Amino acid sequence: MTNKSSLDEEAEPSHRSAKTTYQNLDQEWGFATPTGTMEHVNYMQQYSQLYFCRLVEMRNSFERACHFDRIPVSQLPSGQVSWVVGIIFKQMPMKPTVLKSYADDIMLPVPELRLLNYTSDSDRVFVEDESGRIECIFTSADHKHELVTGMVVALQGTAREDGYFYVDLEQLPPVCAPVPRPWSENTKTQYVCFVSGINVSAPAAQLFLDYVTGCMRVDLDRVRSLTRIVIAGNLRGDRKLIDAYLTTLASRVPVDLMPGAEDPANAAFPQQPWHRILLPQATAVNDSANRLVRCSNPHAFTVNHCLFLGTSGQNVENICRFSRITSSLDALERLLESGHLAPTAPDTIACTPQAERDPLVLRQTPHVFFAGNTDGFGCRKLILGGSEAQTENSSRTVTLLSIPRFELRETAVLLALPELVAVPLHF
């Protein structure tokens, strides 16, 4: 795979009966992908510009869709109900700080206190725009635990003499519905398989390989209709084995390989694809048919005009640590509603500083929104735009998909297209 066009090409595997279209949409995030539009990162800058771009872009979407007059934080009139739009900043005493480890004057590795959750009742929430920040007081104390740093929200409330902003109403950014998919009853069902956190030397990983390649000779109907396997991060084990595993896998089914938190890749979001040096065998083949697509994380692609968007799970794990959201499906829902792939970046997830635009703003609503390396399988249909009765295959529906860590659950996820029905596969 050497040029841009090859990625967009339509592929028709010879032994598959149905016609499948695939398009990789990673150019937003990957300067290391052949189609990448993102520039190399300039680390001499700070994060302020990234936040600023996020604020401006998302505020514009509020202004297009909502009908209220926004007032800059610094000009809030005392005692009057007003709207502000700004970035949330949550001051959390429990949050680990790099300062402590340096200030203690001890050169021993301090065992990092990793908590599952860093929220506490003394958390304080601020809302900030370029004019300043103000501390928010919510009517219910629980409310602040649903917010995380980096979200852009609109708040209606009253600034009082005491310097606090008393919030009555909160509004999340407008999220538009996904583009309607071509849909017909007699389309033949095809499958996309998701897996994450797989250790290739574990027996279950071998079973998985045997299953999807058809060597196990079970469930052949579905196996034959498998159009793509998405590895959502954390491919573990001996590197030579990984290389061989991927080579075998990709020789039978097309594979999207995303880097994850534990993979040999950079740490900052967006993570860049696996380098060819690390997979000499699997990348040696001339891959014009997109059999092994090394993707970025986050990763976006379409299969048969169905838009997939997801990550290897860092965003979901992080939001669960810094809010009181506990399930990964709830976290995915919250992320989608807040219009951002990872609002806690850069605050608690490493990400690259950017000057032009925040690459993690959710600009197009996907049909399937997924995250890897979660605690368990889960699938939820989220109907955008409120409670009015909607049919399942309405265009306003987004399928949220939680892909468990394979090592933990020995479970992969099989998603049927075009119905978007997910089933777990246990090994």
Added chain:
Amino acid sequence: MSLERYSPEPEDLEGLADEADFEADYEEVPSLPEVETESELTAAALSGAETDEQSIQFFRQLCGRADVASRVRADSEALIINQVTCDSIVERDRNGDSRATVRIYGVTPAAQSVLLRVHGFTPYFYVAAPRGLTEDGVRDITNELEHKCRSMARSLESSGRCIVGIERIQRRSVLYYKPGDDENEFLRISVCTPELVRVAAGLLSQGSVTGRVFDVFESSVDFVLRFMIDVKMMGCSWVEVPVGSYEIALSSADTSHTQIVADTDWRALVCHPPTGEWLRTAPLRILSLDIECAGRKGVFPEPEKDSVIQIACHLAEYGKPEPFVRAIFTLGSCAPIAGVHVFSMTREHELLQTFRNFLIASDPDILTGYNIVNFDLPYLLNRAAALCAGRFPFLGRIRRARTTMRRTRMSSSAFGTHESMTFAIEGRVVMDMMQVIIRDHKLRSYSLNSVSSEFLGEQKEDVHYSIITDLQAGNEHTRRRLAVYCLKDAYLPLRLMDKLMSLTNYMELARVTGVPLDWLLSRGHMVKVVSLLHRKASHAGLLIPDLRRSDGPGRSGDSGPQYEGATVIEPKKGFYRSPIATMDFASLYPSIMMAHNLCYSTLVHESDVPRLNPDDYIRTPLGHCFVKPHVRKGILSEMLEEFLASRKTAKKDMQNATDPFLREVLNGRQLALKISANAVYGFTGASVGKLPCMEISASVTAYGRDMIELTRKSIEQLYPGSEVIYGDTDSVMVKFGEHASLEQVMTLGREAAKQLTGTFPQPVRLEFEKVYYPYLLISKKRYAGLYWTNPERHDKMDCKGIESVRRDNCRLVANVVNTVLQKLLIEQDVDGAIEFVKKVVSDLLQNRIDLSLLVVSKTLTRATSDYEAKQAHVFLVEKLRKRDSGSAPSLGDRVPYVIIRGATKNEKAYTRAEDPIYVLENSIPIDANYYLENMLRKPLERIFSAVMKRPETLFTGAHTRSIQVATPRTGSGIMKFAKFRLQCIRCRAGINDAELQRRGLKGNALCEHCRPFESETFLRSLKQTAELERQYNALWTQCQECMGSCVQDVLCSNGDCPIFYRRRKVQKDLSESQATLGRFGETW
């Protein structure tokens, strides 16, 4: 801006062996030219026709004190005030006679501010009357003194009399017990003004009156203190003026800014001792302020030239942690700030005047801030003078009383010698948190950054003044940015005051010692004992002599104490892995003074000893004699006994108190009592103090030494096998055998302490306090150990005299020392500690130590040309000026530097100081050897000498062989001519790019021989990049959090912050690391 311009470096505080503690005003600062105020007042310098009165009225609406709801009715209610401070003035009465009036400033329980003018109290002093003085003799003295005084005192051009009267009375001198003759005759000489006390006393003591030299008593007591002593008023205490004995001044608004002005006679005052219901405190107002100035590039702001551009104020009420009004005054527009009143002015003198009017309207009792005494307040006053803003310097509570300042120098054994400003701001107490913290805490650095990080656990953003000017020159948003920063600097002192309970503790100290609150900060320790001693003496009918130089007992001129100090039991150094019990004498010196009745009034002159019954006196180990209590009880021991009893009560009340606030007050009380008791000994030993008495102080230490020695003997006798390994001034460390367990040692310690206490005279008490286990004894006053008070868990790691707090060391030393101690004491892993040090040594030689750990910083306190000795930071500043005069540090700046390798071997270390940022950016090699030899070696060898045979092996041997040096980017010498050639990142061989391409090899990271290792090498680079990305993220988000904004750029230049250099370094490392990754070729 809290520029620590005059902040003393800790080394200045140390090494002053003198027990002295004195104050001297040596210079009136002539910085305030007299400006005609009357003409200015009408000129309405303010915008439009607005006058100060209108402006003050405006601010009163915002933050003034609650109106006096119902006028105080002098005929039906008593006036009750919590006194804050007092001063005195001289006024002319109807007859044209001068007389002194004491002004008490305070607050009523309902938070109204009061000025109480007390009339009728006359200044006086005593002289010993000559034998056989007749009434005529008295008259002669009076007349001659009157005559001489009038010609001396220039200020009294009036017809009034100077001498009010001379009274003959019977008293005793506090000095010496004289057997037989008891009371002597003294003359109490009353004069009309405080100034005349000094004049008259001088004349009498010099023999200018009747040709006789008089012994003078109590003439050196400050008039206000004299008054407080006589009416029994303590500092910050409650004063009541009963119904009908005071008058409310009707035209009060003409004289004072306080809400109530009242007049009374001094005899009417009822002063409540600060106990019971009078323990409470009125709701005092505290104003914390901070100013920002627009400095020019490379020059520290000078009030003659540089504008004040912002003034931030937080107004709080005592006992409430959060301020109730926040205000900022800015020059030029400023975007609004939530919760803050922003007042923008276009002209600088309007800015100053508006702030002044705000201050008057808010009427604070306490002014605080950080380094306001030596920076903000002088700057404001000097700036106002430079602008000819004649109406500005009236910040006090008395109208038309100009606020002045003068420079004072204070030397004391406890605080060192330093210069400071003192202010005359009538009725307000200046309590600079920087001074408070310097007095009460010993820290590596006293910058507001370090102090907040120490006590509040947070770093403070630090904006360099060159950036401040840029922000000011920007728009209303950049000025708002600056305002937020300025407000934070005004807020932190309030938080520190609250957190450290400073105001409460100082008020309690004022109440216990009877000294006005403001004196506690502006004067030395002595004044507390002076106040206590006079109070006690006046009660006992004793007079305190004013000693002339080389006068009095035991004085040895100015050469300081000649007696032997508290010698310790020689330490048996080593690393003790068995529990070491530590027993302390509780308040040893006060106990000794009580036990042996040591006092001025019980000291017997050697010539009088034969006249005493041998049962009536004791002879101290040094041979001085003091009478026993049944003959005469010493006033010092009486005083100390009272302290002891009050402290016991305070502690008991504290336990019973349910109100947390009251508990804190009581805690402040018991601390104040402890401080006061300990100050008494120091007072008797201060050779340049008011009343030194070496017979007392030397005897006290001699007794102390004997007791330590006796304790050692008794313990080693009582517990065979036990050994006293070290003894300091008031404590002994005992090892009870090799195999005793922690519990056993605690039991033995308790038992031994109890048993030994019985053998000492009352109230000396030996207490078992703690066990050190393990214990590392390095030398005299240098030791470390884990501190146990219960056998389950150790309380802390306790280190004494070990180089971890000195600021002139780099952070590496403190880090290594602390880590070593942790390894030795907590993990008890000697080999691990040795390994660790070797690792650090080897890391240092291989350039793997983080640069921020190597930074040393010193303050440029003088112009570079004024430094005599060559010093690294001074040399560097000169170098930086040549490089770029605009950005070079200037007077008052902290200069951070690292020592780099020289071009030749013989370059002196000070010439090799370099700016850390410059070093980072240009990869200049560090002189690892300098750090090893001059920084690490001594402290480490000292520690390790206790645990290993040849500590020098830490710095020699195999681990020191591998040396790696950074390759400089720019630089001097040969590197200027070197051409950079691509190197293989694995084997560093040269790479021929064209050759690689010809052979179809991707990337140019590796030479062809290293290609088989491509994936390992790549992976290593990738891991490094990932780690750097995480660091970059952690560091820069931390800075944003500190700064309190996400969308603004971080501007902080706080070099004290441990992440300042790291965050810069990570940017550079990451850029390089990315470039390296790129050399492996495309991902595809």
